[in-house]
Amino acid sequence: MSGVGIWFIGARGSVATTTTVGLLAIRSRLAGHTGMVSELPEVAAAGLPSLDGVVVGGHEVAEGTLGKRAEELSAGGVFPPALATVLAGDLTAADERIRPGVAAGHGTQREAADRVEAELRAFRDEHGLDRVVVVDVSSTEPPAGDVPALATLAALEAALDAGESPLPGSSLYAYAAFRAGCPYVAFTPSPGPRVPAVSALALEQGVPWAGSDAKTGETLVKTVLGPMFAMRALKVRSWSSVNLLGGGDGQTLADPDNAASKIATKANGLESILGHPVDGPLHIDYVPDLGDWKTAWDLVSFEGFLGTRMSMQFTWSGCDSSLAAPLVLDLVRLVARAHEVGASGPVPEFGFFFKDPAASDVHALSRQWDALVSWCERAGRGAV
Amino acid sequence: MSGVGIWFIGARGSVATTTTVGLLAIRSRLAGHTGMVSELPEVAAAGLPSLDGVVVGGHEVAEGTLGKRAEELSAGGVFPPALATVLAGDLTAADERIRPGVAAGHGTQREAADRVEAELRAFRDEHGLDRVVVVDVSSTEPPAGDVPALATLAALEAALDAGESPLPGSSLYAYAAFRAGCPYVAFTPSPGPRVPAVSALALEQGVPWAGSDAKTGETLVKTVLGPMFAMRALKVRSWSSVNLLGGGDGQTLADPDNAASKIATKANGLESILGHPVDGPLHIDYVPDLGDWKTAWDLVSFEGFLGTRMSMQFTWSGCDSSLAAPLVLDLVRLVARAHEVGASGPVPEFGFFFKDPAASDVHALSRQWDALVSWCERAGRGAV
């Protein structure tokens, strides 16, 4: 297999920039594969596309350049400054493939979707790519309400034809991607392909997608500690979580409306794993000083034999963009392979990567790993 | 199935006392099953013996009474003081079934083993028990050296016949237990049934055993966090561990010789899980002030994509006896069932409970759980 393109929604954001730098660095043998799940033998067994031929493009509403953004990120310790310098030329080339994102108030959503679809097709054709994976790494949007126009594909098409704008921004991109036959990765908790009308379109078009809301840090830890308590019959009484982060994501999440999506998907898994609701606050706070680094603190209060109360606490100090970027590459490869072998709609086995796994209610990481490995084994045989 | 006896080595220690109190409390409907793995449906499926008919006895070298020890433990917060009061009569009855342990320098090991074996048989006969499970919860001993007399059963028998004393204390009990046809649980890291001569005896006698060194706290956490890093291809660079504890176990482990057993089995699993050795100290410190409570702190330094360094730390504040006691009951039930269905020698599927699983090199908790559940499913059908 060859010729995969990545099309980022939010192409100059922290995650897209780190992913692009990483892709270029790996290809230039300036960096290894640490953090890339798709390089583990159990996952590589799926027959995944090489990173060598991957072309990057995308949409972006913000000003600036990939090179400038890479410098800022490296100054913040996300990757070594030398990488930004050495790869400056490649980053400029990638930057030229970035198109202006869809801005509110410029024409109808129908027009915007047509434009995005055309740009995706043009990108695929121009570079002779077998397939283009669209990856949403833009700012988190609020949850989509219960809008009639999003309930069915027919209702959506009618609303768009009527000049209405019912789609959340992320869902507009997903709609356009599916129309262009592009697989999709919903890396954020934004509605994206999850609104019913758009989800239906993916099935109709026969394109697979993965989502949503990548688990990169504190939630990842929860999905191994939660099962531990459950397997040992220890009763979790409260689980309090605090996330402090300073990057662009933090700023977006300082708006409670946007944070609602994130908090909902974060709280999700624990109750499912433990089999009962668990008390305790879940905070996401924007602390600009922390930059691209996130510090999360969790306190778990649990009860053991004869009612004895005990506790566990952990502090996670991670660099979000650095944790996210290799997963983007993993998901691009997996979704591309899923497309190649004919999968369509949400792939539940990719839930391993997500806080809110589409088409799955499995949250325990080891169960998700088993499912992923099994999928990869089948994909390796061309049968999923 | 009915009529199971538990015979503790170290019958008035913290773990045995808490287990005895818990068993009596559960039977009197004064306490529930929190912390008991054998009550989870996947494990109960094995067809485990009820706790209702279980009789407790044991050996003990220390003075005192179960009732007194229960009072001390409840004052230290291990269980509610009311339990010690209400169960005082039952504890006195159990205390009367405790026999003096084997003291060094009183006769030959042959004589001591004969005495223990006779006492086990007498206990089983007197109470009309189908089987008696011997559980070693006595103080940790140093690792057994490479002694010729322990290399084969024949060599051991010859040495004992010659009046020699080659057996570590824990192994003497295991030897006597197997001679009496009793299944065995090696709850501590002491050599016990793991010396080759004694291990061979178990097979010859057709009795199953489980071991060794129950994982109750910090190591338990390691065996879920370690796989998390591995599944995400994050490179653990150092893992530093500190265990502060004040109970009797802490005092024993303040002696570096005894701690050697413990430290060896604790360090064991992580390297196996990650696939490479990991730097970092592993301390076990005796802090009398902490009583039966243990505080462990771990710092994990890891590397992600493009070499970015991140870290995670956790603090575990647990009550060791309270965490251990329900596992003792679980293991008694499982080993009794294994005996009933004809298993013999170390049962690798019981590795779920141990830091140093006998006959197994699986350390990841979820893998161990899968193996345990599978064994229980087979045992439920009478076929292991």
Place this chain on the structure above:
Amino acid sequence: MSGVGIWFIGARGSVATTTTVGLLAIRSRLAGHTGMVSELPEVAAAGLPSLDGVVVGGHEVAEGTLGKRAEELSAGGVFPPALATVLAGDLTAADERIRPGVAAGHGTQREAADRVEAELRAFRDEHGLDRVVVVDVSSTEPPAGDVPALATLAALEAALDAGESPLPGSSLYAYAAFRAGCPYVAFTPSPGPRVPAVSALALEQGVPWAGSDAKTGETLVKTVLGPMFAMRALKVRSWSSVNLLGGGDGQTLADPDNAASKIATKANGLESILGHPVDGPLHIDYVPDLGDWKTAWDLVSFEGFLGTRMSMQFTWSGCDSSLAAPLVLDLVRLVARAHEVGASGPVPEFGFFFKDPAASDVHALSRQWDALVSWCERAGRGAV
């Protein structure tokens, strides 16, 4: 000096109950003075009243008895259950001295204040007390707004005469206390004696008071760590604080209006100590499971030489009532002594005990200690 009474506002709350139990236990030689600042020689030098003759009474709006509340607190680990049992008789006697608190909607504030004043006078007379110290340990109220009727004593008296109800509940008690010539301790962040009209009354009546909002845990730590960073010229960039607590105080603070008082006084000191505003969230969360225990976690991000970023975090696991109770006894003794030696109005040197020290802008604990010790030395000579 002899004959001091304590009159609690919130006499069956956690703090008042723990204080009462502690006072009785110390007097019966069942407990020592751990946690009591007034027993340190530098403070005792003030010539403080003995605890032996202290009589306890108070107001309470809630149902129940001191004895019942003591049982609940001891079950939650605040003090040994045996104390509640042994002191049951004394607690019943104390309970009989508790009067119904002022309930909203029962008559005018003038009538309520007159009733409270009369009860304070009656308590003092009946027990032949030299002085009665009123201590507010009731639930935290929202900040008082900028109300004209609270601006001056004359305006307040006119409003009360006119049948209006301008006073926050805590201020009504302070007003009545000052009218009765009773010194006062504002142990919570409620407005109490701090509204201008009531503060003026204290001066007019010549009674001293101390406040407000006792620092018992996380804030206490801040007031020693903050000066450390300042003295070392390290630049604190952000300080994030999370307080998880489950007691009655937690429940009250789950209401954002009430929490506003608390959060304002907590945030107060740090900026003053560091000399510049500091970024970072300050959360107070109600986690019922935690009972009377509070867990606080703070993350301090700071910058050192050449711009290097470093961090410190701490977790405080304390029992709020247990930390507060000895300070109540300390403050009663100190305020009583202040009254005896003729002090009037807020005593700035008692700021050592408070998050929001009245008549003082000193927050660094060691500076506050110096001031307290100096006051005690002067009081020991009868001259403050």
Place this chain on the structure above:
Amino acid sequence: MSGVGIWFIGARGSVATTTTVGLLAIRSRLAGHTGMVSELPEVAAAGLPSLDGVVVGGHEVAEGTLGKRAEELSAGGVFPPALATVLAGDLTAADERIRPGVAAGHGTQREAADRVEAELRAFRDEHGLDRVVVVDVSSTEPPAGDVPALATLAALEAALDAGESPLPGSSLYAYAAFRAGCPYVAFTPSPGPRVPAVSALALEQGVPWAGSDAKTGETLVKTVLGPMFAMRALKVRSWSSVNLLGGGDGQTLADPDNAASKIATKANGLESILGHPVDGPLHIDYVPDLGDWKTAWDLVSFEGFLGTRMSMQFTWSGCDSSLAAPLVLDLVRLVARAHEVGASGPVPEFGFFFKDPAASDVHALSRQWDALVSWCERAGRGAV
């Protein structure tokens, strides 16, 4: 005042290199004074020498260059890589003023001391300096034994004349420094000027010195938290400390003999502050992976009112060289000023900077600060 020289023992070590880079950066207006106590107004009041004219030289036994070492440190995050690049020329110039250190086995200690003394005099003369402050930042040595030849200056001189080698390495440098009339800073716990014979020499020569073992992180925190517990009459029951570090200091301290000096001085202060011995381990572990960064974790278990047990834990994540370097500059300025105003022998008021303050048993940081500020005020008037 003008013309101060710094002469480092260990001139290419992490601390000396960071100090040199910092000094040059400040002088070139490339960096500010964060972390420098001597820039706080209360300390600057002493009338301290400017950093502008300071010349750096020193002894070093290791190979390499300052420039190379600066590159390594900046790669490890100790300071921005750009500084090492910009200052490369200045670092080369400084490097040329570094002389080979005293190596064991090359001539007698008398000869070595004469050589060092001559080099110090030459450095002072060549650069026309008013005074040269010798700063020991070399590897920690074991404690000096109870050696007769070190007991008095006369005994020492006799032994040196007899060709003996009784002096620890650090003390040989201090001896030579005092002979040359140079003030001295014992930045490490090595014996240095503290052996009686050398200490006597300082007094005889009329030169001041400061020491020993700078408190930069975990111990610093202890000296503010310890007094907090004491001032609140809370009883510290155990205080457990773990220090994980990967730099050169860590490697030296991996040798238990060398660590003995460090551990002794670290444990010192707490007992003095609390007024009683405190249980709990104190570990210093070498974890190479951590580089120049140190992570320390402390668990404090304490008892409050009515015997209630509580705890506090903190984690300190600091860069040792970055914390140490500004203190070196502070101490150089203060010791130079002390020399100028005629102080002689150990200056107890400089204990603020040290774990094991010479000629002082004050450990509480705020008490030390008071003493320092008072000294500076007097020095500002020319009278200490």
